[in-house]
Amino acid sequence: MNTQDAFQLIQAKVSAPIQLLEGPTPSILVRPQGLVEVLTFAKEDPQLDCQVLTCQTGSHQEDEIRLFYHLLSHEQNHLFVFECPVPLSDPKAPSVTSLWPAANWLERETYDLLGVHFEGHPDLRRIMLPEDWEGFPLRKDYVTPTSYHDSGFDLTVDNRPSAITQSFNLSKGDEKEDE
Amino acid sequence: MNKELTTQFMTINMGPQHPSTHGVIRFIIDTDGEIIHRCDPDIGYLHRSIEKIAEKVTWQGFVPYTDRVDYLCAMNANWAYSMAVEKMIGVEAPRRAEFIRVIVAELNRISSHLIAIGTTAMDMGAFTPFIQLLREREYINDLLEMASGARLTYNYICIGGVMADLPLGWSEKCEEFIHHFDLAMEQMNRLVTYNQIFINRMANLAVVSPQMAQAYNLVGPNLRASGIKRDVRRDAPYSVYPELDFEIPVGKGLEGEVGDCYDRFFVRVEEIRESLRILRQCLKMIPEGEVMAKVKKTIKPPAGHYYVRHETPRGDTGYFIQSDGTTSPYRLKIRSGSFTGMSIIGELAKGTFIADLVAIIGSLDVVAPELDR
Amino acid sequence: METLFLDLGLPHTLSSFLAMTVWAVLLIHFLAIYAGVTSWVERRVAAKMQSRVGPNRVGPQGILQWLADGVKLILKESIDPEGADRFMFYLAPFLMVCGVFATFVVLPWGSFIIPADLNVGILYLISITALVVIGILMAGWASNSKWALLGGMRSAAQIVTYEIPVAMGLLPAIMAAGSLQMGHLMAAQGWAPWEWFAFQNPFAALSFFLFFIGSIAESNRIPFDLPEAESELVAGYFTEYSGFKFAAFSLAEFGNTWVVGAVTAAVFLGGGNLPAFLGESAILSLVVFTAKTLFAVFLLMWIRWTLPRFRIDQMMDFSWKYMLPLAFVAFFGQAIYMMLTYESAMAQQIISHGMFLVFLLVLFKFTGRVMLNVREQLSPVNSPASDLVAPAQPTVETEAQAVTE
Numbered sequence: 001m002n003t004q005d006a007f008q009l010i011q012a013k014v015s016a017p018i019q020l021l022e023g024p025t026p027s028i029l030v031r032p033q034g035l036v037e038v039l040t041f042a043k044e045d046p047q048l049d050c051q052v053l054t055c056q057t058g059s060h061q062e063d064e065i066r067l068f069y070h071l072l073s074h075e076q077n078h079l080f081v082f083e084c085p086v087p088l089s090d091p092k093a094p095s096v097t098s099l100w101p102a103a104n105w106l107e108r109e110t111y112d113l114l115g116v117h118f119e120g121h122p123d124l125r126r127i128m129l130p131e132d133w134e135g136f137p138l139r140k141d142y143v144t145p146t147s148y149h150d151s152g153f154d155l156t157v158d159n160r161p162s163a164i165t166q167s168f169n170l171s172k173g174d175e176k177e178d179e
Numbered sequence: 180m181n182k183e184l185t186t187q188f189m190t191i192n193m194g195p196q197h198p199s200t201h202g203v204i205r206f207i208i209d210t211d212g213e214i215i216h217r218c219d220p221d222i223g224y225l226h227r228s229i230e231k232i233a234e235k236v237t238w239q240g241f242v243p244y245t246d247r248v249d250y251l252c253a254m255n256a257n258w259a260y261s262m263a264v265e266k267m268i269g270v271e272a273p274r275r276a277e278f279i280r281v282i283v284a285e286l287n288r289i290s291s292h293l294i295a296i297g298t299t300a301m302d303m304g305a306f307t308p309f310i311q312l313l314r315e316r317e318y319i320n321d322l323l324e325m326a327s328g329a330r331l332t333y334n335y336i337c338i339g340g341v342m343a344d345l346p347l348g349w350s351e352k353c354e355e356f357i358h359h360f361d362l363a364m365e366q367m368n369r370l371v372t373y374n375q376i377f378i379n380r381m382a383n384l385a386v387v388s389p390q391m392a393q394a395y396n397l398v399g400p401n402l403r404a405s406g407i408k409r410d411v412r413r414d415a416p417y418s419v420y421p422e423l424d425f426e427i428p429v430g431k432g433l434e435g436e437v438g439d440c441y442d443r444f445f446v447r448v449e450e451i452r453e454s455l456r457i458l459r460q461c462l463k464m465i466p467e468g469e470v471m472a473k474v475k476k477t478i479k480p481p482a483g484h485y486y487v488r489h490e491t492p493r494g495d496t497g498y499f500i501q502s503d504g505t506t507s508p509y510r511l512k513i514r515s516g517s518f519t520g521m522s523i524i525g526e527l528a529k530g531t532f533i534a535d536l537v538a539i540i541g542s543l544d545v546v547a548p549e550l551d552r
Numbered sequence: 553m554e555t556l557f558l559d560l561g562l563p564h565t566l567s568s569f570l571a572m573t574v575w576a577v578l579l580i581h582f583l584a585i586y587a588g589v590t591s592w593v594e595r596r597v598a599a600k601m602q603s604r605v606g607p608n609r610v611g612p613q614g615i616l617q618w619l620a621d622g623v624k625l626i627l628k629e630s631i632d633p634e635g636a637d638r639f640m641f642y643l644a645p646f647l648m649v650c651g652v653f654a655t656f657v658v659l660p661w662g663s664f665i666i667p668a669d670l671n672v673g674i675l676y677l678i679s680i681t682a683l684v685v686i687g688i689l690m691a692g693w694a695s696n697s698k699w700a701l702l703g704g705m706r707s708a709a710q711i712v713t714y715e716i717p718v719a720m721g722l723l724p725a726i727m728a729a730g731s732l733q734m735g736h737l738m739a740a741q742g743w744a745p746w747e748w749f750a751f752q753n754p755f756a757a758l759s760f761f762l763f764f765i766g767s768i769a770e771s772n773r774i775p776f777d778l779p780e781a782e783s784e785l786v787a788g789y790f791t792e793y794s795g796f797k798f799a800a801f802s803l804a805e806f807g808n809t810w811v812v813g814a815v816t817a818a819v820f821l822g823g824g825n826l827p828a829f830l831g832e833s834a835i836l837s838l839v840v841f842t843a844k845t846l847f848a849v850f851l852l853m854w855i856r857w858t859l860p861r862f863r864i865d866q867m868m869d870f871s872w873k874y875m876l877p878l879a880f881v882a883f884f885g886q887a888i889y890m891m892l893t894y895e896s897a898m899a900q901q902i903i904s905h906g907m908f909l910v911f912l913l914v915l916f917k918f919t920g921r922v923m924l925n926v927r928e929q930l931s932p933v934n935s936p937a938s939d940l941v942a943p944a945q946p947t948v949e950t951e952a953q954a955v956t957e
Contacts, residue, residue, distance in 0.1 A: 024267070079415075102395050106519075127223060189698060304777065307858060311602060314603050376775055533785075534778075
């Protein structure tokens with residue numbers, strides 16, 4: 001089954017508004033309000049039968065963060081992509097952890113790196129970065145920090161102990177003297 | 180003396196430096212004596228922000244970074260990324276290059292599975308098989324070094340083909356190795372796989388039902404061990420795999436239930452056998468010809484998002500790539516098998532012994548750099 | 553030894569004291585040197601099994617490696633973990649060494665040299681090794697580390713569990729010899745293999761296996777090395793130890809291998825008995841006895857580097873569900889055997905010869921299996937590593953072919 005057929009099937013059965021996006025990989029656009037409804041249908045409908053949430057991620061577009069849900073069916077051997085835009089001003093999306101336990105960590109990663117709050121997530125903590133990290137690195141407006149909090153350790157300058165650099169320079173000088 | 184005796188769980192930090200976490204991973208475990216009550220994996224110690232780096236480098240420039248995503252099967256990672264970009268820009272690698280890719284990737288799959296099997300055996304306390312398997316892996320490293328010049332991070336498969344043709348006489352050396360390795364693998368099976376102590380440790384432990392495997396998105400050997408016959412090489416065939424004759428081993432519950440640790444272990448052993456079959460066929464079928472397609476120096480794939488699946492030793496690895504038509508990726512996400520494999524450990528470890536947790540980690544073949552990226 | 557000093561005209565008390573001192577000095581040096589050399593041997597044996605080289609730098613074939621290691625460990629900083637019970641933390645390794653060393657009092661050195669041939673020899677040996685448990689438990693508790701505590705607890709459970717099959721496994725031999733004395737136990741056997749207690753009858757063979765397996769468990773070696781399981785408990789009860797205290801643990805561990813080997817040799821493998829035509833040579837007897845002991849030690853190493861490790865519940869099951877009932881079978885079987893063949897030396901001869909033949913058959917099969925492995929091990933006729941030249945033939949130049957924009 002290709003994405004067009006799936007789109008028509010979902011449109012006929014589900015009340016939430018969806019939209020078919022053309023492109024190199026066709027996908028189905030869902031608003032956050034209808035996300036859980038559509039994905040539940042995709043999981044439970046025998047024709048779609050998407051038992052596996054194979055990938056959940058997001059990407060920062062201009063003023064929104066677009067979430068991508070890649071659903072896979074082992075039985076039918078097809079893969080559908082669902083997109084869900086959430087506004088950057090209020091990045092909130094419903095969690096699908098209740099549908100697929102795999103979403104737990106995938107959503108935690110998206111929260112960690114892109115700062116999307118998944119409502120209803122049982123354990124929304126940072127997963128890759130330290131708990132006290134500031135900012136969300138995969139957003140395009142992220143500014144790479146020059147120090148870790150107030151540690152005073154400036155990451156932009158050469159922090160090697162002076163002894164190392166000195167001995168390096170000295171040995172160079174010695175060589176010259178030898179010549 | 181009316182005080183009641185109260186007991187509490189003992190919280191133990193397993194890791195980040197622990198002999199059997201295979202890299203820098205931490206498990207916070209609450210135990211009741213030796214029995215695990217709660218296990219919370221804490222990952223991220225090896226996060227190198229590879230996905231962020233991808234947004235700063237060119238399309239070709241990212242290939243060496245894929246080596247570092249999963250250094251136990253760098254060939255497969257190279258290939259997965261190159262395949263994704265080739266699909267985006269509509270380039271097809273020459274036929275000889277495709278065969279070379281299959282050969283080196285299957286060799287790399289064997290070497291990765293050897294590490295998986297060896298470390299599992301080592302975690303069970305059998306140190307000798309690990310060293311023996313590493314010795315076999317050295318032979319594979321030699322072969323791959325002859326082809327690519329590197330032993331761990333190859334950077335061999337590139338967008339449009341492979342870096343260089345195989346050296347003269349390489350095929351003969353590879354056949355020699357296959358002949359030797361067949362015997363070595365038999366010996367290894369006698370030493371570990373059919374060892375009764377080993378079977379007792381692994382059988383009926385941490386059983387993953389097919390439903391659970393799907394819900395937790397297990398991939399590759401872990402998924403197949405639960406009895407689901409799914410392999411990207413068959414489902415979404417790429418390269419020359421449709422022409423090759425190989426089986427997809429699934430867990431049969433040889434010593435216990437389907438989907439236990441022993442099945443996960445045994446599926447890898449069987450996969451090594453199938454990889455050897457593929458290698459034999461490829462070495463016979465490999466044609467002469469070019470190994471590099473014509474690729475523009477500056478790649479600018481059309482805008483849009485792509486998702487390419489590739490069967491690495493750790494299973495279905497997905498490269499989600501979003502392009503905005505410029506010279507570097509707009510967003511790149513690597514969906515790795517270890518990540519979802521790790522998320523199931525908290526569930527599986529409940530009620531098992533500390534010694535079992537080690538077996539579970541080993542049987543799921545979690546590789547820390549791929550996990551944290 | 554004592555008579556030697558008495559002959560010199562020294563008073564009785566003094567010569568007795570001197571004899572004890574000399575024995576103690578000799579034995580403790582033997583223990584230290586033996587433990588060191590065995591650690592090197594074990595590493596070399598393991599290396600051989602794993603296609604490695606092993607330590608081969610210090611001295612010929614690396615035989616002085618243990619000296620280098622020992623010096624390093626003694627010079628190393630001794631670190632006390634925060635919150636450790638310092639007294640017990642320091643005491644534990646030496647209790648373990650004491651536990652192992654005290655057994656040397658009754659261990660024979662061939663048929664003619666026994667430091668103290670106590671009439672309760674084997675009983676003393678079984679009871680004094682319990683000191684080791686106390687040492688391990690103390691180390692685990694005093695380290696203030698959870699891994700060490702788990703290791704200590706495992707060890708206590710394990711050693712208590714396996715003491716019983718070990719003691720029960722020794723009982724048939726004691727019954728056959730009618731004595732607890734080491735000298736009598738050895739004298740009850742002959743020099744020839746079919747006169748050894750291990751091959752005397754099926755029940756004796758069974759008790760030999762039970763004893764040997766139980767001894768492996770008591771000396772905390774694979775497949776029973778749960779107290780120090782490095783992949784689970786980091787290093788078990790000695791996780792927090794460093795420097796000389798760590799060396800003391802190794803000393804006890806390797807010294808224990810000699811104890812296991814010597815008891816096996818003395819009780820089951822005919823001790824230092826010599827055939828009549830060789831006369832009563834103490835030296836030769838010592839050589840024979842040492843060879844048997846070292847063979848048993850080698851068996852321990854072989855097993856250690858081959859097998860995986862049990863899980864704690866399986867380890868317990870194995871002892872209580874299988875070894876203990878079998879030990880009872882061996883015990884009663886031996887009693888019945890002795891009752892039936894009490895008057896017929898002929899039957900005893902036939903059974904022991906038959907047992908030895910069966911053993912030879914098993915050995916033959918086993919050797920065949922080992923040789924198969926060795927042959928396959930040598931199978932890389934021309935390994936790819938042997939002549940590694942990578943004549944890279946870049947048929948295609950990436951840069952040249954690429955079409956520049």
